[in-house]
Amino acid sequence: MKRTIVVIAFIVATQLGLAQEPAPRVVEITAKRFEFNPKQITLKRGERVTIRLISTDRAHGLLVKPLGLDLDADEGKPSEKTIVPDTAGTFPAICDHYCGSGHGNMKMTITVE
Amino acid sequence: MKNEFDRRAFMRISAMSIGAGALLQFSPLAGTARGNAMSRLFHKQNGEGPGSFSIVQLSDTHVGFQGPPDPLGTKAFERAVDVINGLDPQPDLILFTGDLTHDSDDPAEHAKRFKTFRSISDRLRVKKRMYVPGEHDAALDGGVLFRENFGEAHYSFDHRGAHFVALDNVSLGKPIVGDDQIAWLKKDLARFPKTAPIVVFTHRPLFDLKPDWEWFTADGDAVMNVLAPYDNVTVLYGHIHRENHHTTGHAQHHAARSLIFAFPDPSAAEKKPLPFNPQQPFKNLGIRTVSGNTAARPFVAGINDVELSIRELSGSEGIQQLLKQGESL
Numbered sequence: 128m129k130r131t132i133v134v135i136a137f138i139v140a141t142q143l144g145l146a147q148e149p150a151p152r153v154v155e156i157t158a159k160r161f162e163f164n165p166k167q168i169t170l171k172r173g174e175r176v177t178i179r180l181i182s183t184d185r186a187h188g189l190l191v192k193p194l195g196l197d198l199d200a201d202e203g204k205p206s207e208k209t210i211v212p213d214t215a216g217t218f219p220a221i222c223d224h225y226c227g228s229g230h231g232n233m234k235m236t237i238t239v240e
Numbered sequence: 241m242k243n244e245f246d247r248r249a250f251m252r253i254s255a256m257s258i259g260a261g262a263l264l265q266f267s268p269l270a271g272t273a274r275g276n277a278m279s280r281l282f283h284k285q286n287g288e289g290p291g292s293f294s295i296v297q298l299s300d301t302h303v304g305f306q307g308p309p310d311p312l313g314t315k316a317f318e319r320a321v322d323v324i325n326g327l328d329p330q331p332d333l334i335l336f337t338g339d340l341t342h343d344s345d346d347p348a349e350h351a352k353r354f355k356t357f358r359s360i361s362d363r364l365r366v367k368k369r370m371y372v373p374g375e376h377d378a379a380l381d382g383g384v385l386f387r388e389n390f391g392e393a394h395y396s397f398d399h400r401g402a403h404f405v406a407l408d409n410v411s412l413g414k415p416i417v418g419d420d421q422i423a424w425l426k427k428d429l430a431r432f433p434k435t436a437p438i439v440v441f442t443h444r445p446l447f448d449l450k451p452d453w454e455w456f457t458a459d460g461d462a463v464m465n466v467l468a469p470y471d472n473v474t475v476l477y478g479h480i481h482r483e484n485h486h487t488t489g490h491a492q493h494h495a496a497r498s499l500i501f502a503f504p505d506p507s508a509a510e511k512k513p514l515p516f517n518p519q520q521p522f523k524n525l526g527i528r529t530v531s532g533n534t535a536a537r538p539f540v541a542g543i544n545d546v547e548l549s550i551r552e553l554s555g556s557e558g559i560q561q562l563l564k565q566g567e568s569l
Contacts, residue, residue: 186413192451197458199414218454224413225379228343231454231511 161229276391338374338443
């Protein structure tokens with residue numbers, strides 16, 4: 128009986144703990160031929176944040192290797208990933224899904240401070 | 241163990257690069273015991289014995305591109321064709337490592353650019369020409385136009401005792417080779433001994449040269465893992481519009497120059513085409529010569545650059561010779 132109570136208490140405590148964990152902040156980035164909007168975002172080191180990529184025309188990518196971000200979105204098919212940046216710095220982000228002649232200029236910046 | 245040989249004791253290489261690439265010359269060390277053993281091996285494995293041969297690599301001609309970094313369009317490509325046609329002896333193989341054309345949103349216009357590319361490349365006296373696509377050729381239509389013009393985008397063949405592998409790292413839209421092609425590569429290489437000379441040609445670098453500038457292939461490590469057991473691997477690629485040499489494991493990676501405009505060194509702050517210089521219209525699109533010492537490393541050698549420009553075409557007066565009547569810079 129005593130053992131059962133301990134187990135139940137553990138489960139309740141765990142559930143409460145999870146419930147209290149705040150949902151990550153969501154940052155939306157819109158992609159269209161040959162630009163991202165916004166062109167710059169700022170994240171906090173250690174913060175759980177969900178990066179959501181939304182395309183308004185065709186397939187695009189968002190690649191930031193140092194942050195472990197490699198998203199692909201198509202029109203009507205957004206994609207997202209939750210990350211916890213642990214290194215401060217300024218990181219270039221590129222579209223890595225070839226989208227036409229201006230593709231090479233499709234980039235933005237993610238700052239972690 | 242009878243089949244094992246030391247390629248360093250066998251191959252002698254010298255290389256020359258034409259704006260877009262390298263003229264690689266391979267010569268067997270005939271008469272040596274190891275050389276003779278290797279000759280027998282390749283005759284058995286490939287159906288042909290090894291021998292001296294030379295390659296020219298061309299890259300990034302971007303036919304159809306017309307813009308400030310290079311107002312001369314196809315002129316450097318045409319000049320390179322003339323230079324190659326003047327080589328004596330002629331190379332016996334020419335490799336094109338992608339971005340043959342510049343893409344267009346209009347498929348009919350893009351098809352026309354492929355046709356123009358072919359009309360220029362057909363002037364080459366060398367008839368054995370092999371192609372892989374760049375993203376400007378194949379990423380928007382999944383390689384449809386490329387295949388219509390040149391056949392499959394990945395394949396392999398043997399030539400004079402070396403095994404050549406064409407890899408496509410652009411047609412899926414993303415900078416990847418893909419699991420299917422990697423599985424094919426593994427199977428393709430399985431019949432060769434670890435010491436076989438292997439030449440891979442592809443468009444994008446198979447290592448992280450500068451990801452922020454898109455100078456990488458996302459699954460390049462997986463490709464190089466398949467190649468890792470092989471002792472003599474040369475990777476010829478384009479994409480970065482400048483000369484570059486890099487070593488990973490046993491593999492030597494060599495980037496070819498472009499025939500349209502050059503990009504800066506990857507240490508530069510910004511990826512911005514180097515400006516056109518009317519006084520030196522083909523600057524950075526020149527010829528590179530490489531001579532090798534097989535006693536050390538057969539594929540890494542002394543390099544000499546010779547600009548594609550010639551005196552007659554330099555200066556503002558010379559530029560006018562390159563422009564069609566009525567054209568201006």
